[in-house]
Amino acid sequence: MPLDHQGPLGRLRRGHEELVLRLLRTHGPLSRGELGRLSGLSRTTLYDIVAALADGGAVVGTTPVPAERRRGRPVETLTLHPDAGQAIGIDFARRAVHVAAVNVAHEVIGSSSQAHAADLGWEDRVDLAERLVAGLAGGTLRLGALSGIGVGVVGPVDDVPPDDTPLARPALADLPLLLRKRFGVPVLLDNNTRLAALAEATWGAAAGVQDVLYLRLSYGVGGGLVVGGALHRGAHGLSGEFGHITAEPEGRRCSCGKDGCLETVASIGAVLDAYGTAADLPAFLAALPHDPAAARVLDTVGTRIGTVLAAVCNAIGPDVTVLGGELAAAGPSLFHPVERALLAHLMPISRSRADLRAAALGEAGGALGAIALVLHESPLLARYPAPDSLE
Amino acid sequence: MPLDHQGPLGRLRRGHEELVLRLLRTHGPLSRGELGRLSGLSRTTLYDIVAALADGGAVVGTTPVPAERRRGRPVETLTLHPDAGQAIGIDFARRAVHVAAVNVAHEVIGSSSQAHAADLGWEDRVDLAERLVAGLAGGTLRLGALSGIGVGVVGPVDDVPPDDTPLARPALADLPLLLRKRFGVPVLLDNNTRLAALAEATWGAAAGVQDVLYLRLSYGVGGGLVVGGALHRGAHGLSGEFGHITAEPEGRRCSCGKDGCLETVASIGAVLDAYGTAADLPAFLAALPHDPAAARVLDTVGTRIGTVLAAVCNAIGPDVTVLGGELAAAGPSLFHPVERALLAHLMPISRSRADLRAAALGEAGGALGAIALVLHESPLLARYPAPDSLE
Numbered sequence: 001m002p003l004d005h006q007g008p009l010g011r012l013r014r015g016h017e018e019l020v021l022r023l024l025r026t027h028g029p030l031s032r033g034e035l036g037r038l039s040g041l042s043r044t045t046l047y048d049i050v051a052a053l054a055d056g057g058a059v060v061g062t063t064p065v066p067a068e069r070r071r072g073r074p075v076e077t078l079t080l081h082p083d084a085g086q087a088i089g090i091d092f093a094r095r096a097v098h099v100a101a102v103n104v105a106h107e108v109i110g111s112s113s114q115a116h117a118a119d120l121g122w123e124d125r126v127d128l129a130e131r132l133v134a135g136l137a138g139g140t141l142r143l144g145a146l147s148g149i150g151v152g153v154v155g156p157v158d159d160v161p162p163d164d165t166p167l168a169r170p171a172l173a174d175l176p177l178l179l180r181k182r183f184g185v186p187v188l189l190d191n192n193t194r195l196a197a198l199a200e201a202t203w204g205a206a207a208g209v210q211d212v213l214y215l216r217l218s219y220g221v222g223g224g225l226v227v228g229g230a231l232h233r234g235a236h237g238l239s240g241e242f243g244h245i246t247a248e249p250e251g252r253r254c255s256c257g258k259d260g261c262l263e264t265v266a267s268i269g270a271v272l273d274a275y276g277t278a279a280d281l282p283a284f285l286a287a288l289p290h291d292p293a294a295a296r297v298l299d300t301v302g303t304r305i306g307t308v309l310a311a312v313c314n315a316i317g318p319d320v321t322v323l324g325g326e327l328a329a330a331g332p333s334l335f336h337p338v339e340r341a342l343l344a345h346l347m348p349i350s351r352s353r354a355d356l357r358a359a360a361l362g363e364a365g366g367a368l369g370a371i372a373l374v375l376h377e378s379p380l381l382a383r384y385p386a387p388d389s390l391e
Numbered sequence: 392m393p394l395d396h397q398g399p400l401g402r403l404r405r406g407h408e409e410l411v412l413r414l415l416r417t418h419g420p421l422s423r424g425e426l427g428r429l430s431g432l433s434r435t436t437l438y439d440i441v442a443a444l445a446d447g448g449a450v451v452g453t454t455p456v457p458a459e460r461r462r463g464r465p466v467e468t469l470t471l472h473p474d475a476g477q478a479i480g481i482d483f484a485r486r487a488v489h490v491a492a493v494n495v496a497h498e499v500i501g502s503s504s505q506a507h508a509a510d511l512g513w514e515d516r517v518d519l520a521e522r523l524v525a526g527l528a529g530g531t532l533r534l535g536a537l538s539g540i541g542v543g544v545v546g547p548v549d550d551v552p553p554d555d556t557p558l559a560r561p562a563l564a565d566l567p568l569l570l571r572k573r574f575g576v577p578v579l580l581d582n583n584t585r586l587a588a589l590a591e592a593t594w595g596a597a598a599g600v601q602d603v604l605y606l607r608l609s610y611g612v613g614g615g616l617v618v619g620g621a622l623h624r625g626a627h628g629l630s631g632e633f634g635h636i637t638a639e640p641e642g643r644r645c646s647c648g649k650d651g652c653l654e655t656v657a658s659i660g661a662v663l664d665a666y667g668t669a670a671d672l673p674a675f676l677a678a679l680p681h682d683p684a685a686a687r688v689l690d691t692v693g694t695r696i697g698t699v700l701a702a703v704c705n706a707i708g709p710d711v712t713v714l715g716g717e718l719a720a721a722g723p724s725l726f727h728p729v730e731r732a733l734l735a736h737l738m739p740i741s742r743s744r745a746d747l748r749a750a751a752l753g754e755a756g757g758a759l760g761a762i763a764l765v766l767h768e769s770p771l772l773a774r775y776p777a778p779d780s781l782e
Binding site for chain 1: 403407427431432433434436547601602616618619621623624625626627628629630631632633635636637647648649698699701702703705706707708709710736737738739740741744
């Protein structure tokens, strides 16, 4: 795929390409003449665009065999190639690589995961990702129509432009370039917790919801905000840091250096500490139904979580709040106190609209969110309205 | 102006119109041939688009008088009409109407205000707005190229589609339709405090900044969020309610029905109450430099404000935080304690990036924000990238 889609002319061109793809998605097979009328593009422009899409494997031309002899050439119709990949998502988690892909109709073609040692190098991780991608859709996936790769990584990602700007962390500095060299398309990168938020808002517990607050309760406490259907990054890539909102002003010192952060109360480690026995999370969850002490711990923790969530909800007014991460498996013992405190501290006018849900996506969330990142945020795709807003 | 710009085909057409306007803005006068090459539009499409823009007064054709006789017709060039209005903003405040307008080059043509009795009816307020608009730019403003009117109103505005959907409050129910009848273009409506936030992010203290948190300290405490350069509405139009985040869990009952809201601590009324004498705001501000009791009140209030702001900042990571409203005139006596508490409760990694500023726009903020609303949020204008992102 040519790299000339950067820059203003390239963006305009990609906008035209996306318009043609969208028309083929919504109308089905079309002749060149019909495409010209529907798109308003000139014959010359359209010829170029269709040629590029056909070269990339996104579009195929079919000429029907005439049932009877007619005058003139039969009219060629253009259709989308069913195996053309539109976007790939890769989640480089701590000890595993997860990949997923969608076709040009934005249907998930497949997803795939493989665990690896925590110290595996980036070259090897990218090799692994490439092999997993190659195996998707039984190896029939055509990459020529890819518009981009979304990538999730662990930890904060500074607010960098796509592609080749170095990241703050040296280990990650070469990753976008490495991927771009392998796949030849733009790379969008973000924190995988935030991508899980976007995934929940796209394919998961809050599918199709515009404004979503996602809180992940794991060994760390983090989250993400989806605003108007798109991932919110914030200045310097530091949004969604719900784990570092002060929950107990006189509380414990947090790893971030501040005192009393929500993470010092609501991380898995903090919950196990408060429970006091040498349990691990599975043992704690198993104890919940019959040990009132375990339920009391979650009651206190849930109250802190709900209070912090209420402050954020009053500020941003999400449609849906999603709780994910391993601790969310505690179920009602956690969700009830969270909801009680949330309602107590929400503006009364907002209380009837509060909508707290458990996350629906498992370990594929990061990779699915990375795909959503490409589909939602790529300027090429955002240029024209999505098909469902056009119907 | 025809109303057929609603619906998918109309949106596509308006997208083409905006593309042509943008090319004329960035390139200056162009011939039809040049426009065709730059836009990629077919001759037929372009002819229609230019005719509509010329009819509306947005575009004028000029044929240069040849200095010497040449063969063939001189080539007509197309330019933007300098007096063509692109958008109007109207702020229906409690006791005044403020209006402002920008031309197709997005320059503010002028703004105008007139006070009125608080009980003036909506028909009369709209009459007043119409007269103020007519007087802008010395009466030379041409409305034919208007792409929309932005409107600010007092109080919550539910999340309604533009134009003719009735609002929750009967008094406002007919306003969008009323304005649309007078001006013949789409109407976008929002809360005027949130519009002031958008104005600060567009023309004010945070001009050009993508993510802005705006807190307004007045007789009420409210605010707005600008996210990715656009106003954030939230579910049911209830975002930016910073005044109803719990600041003192055991605090006073708020007008909203909840206890200890920031508004019960940081509104002008609460500040005057805490000061204890029967002062009004000007007297309180005048006392500040020489009365330590007044400064102590603001120290306590500022600490509460900064703590609440820090929670919101950790969640959304704004580039800039703007403090506005009449109380912001207190200056350093307020800003210092706000900043101290903000820094204490921000994630340490975000502290060096905290950027607290005083609001820069006065009473025209709502009307200017309403214009920005039209320019930023209208789907017609968002379709193609803004000129500066194209350079």
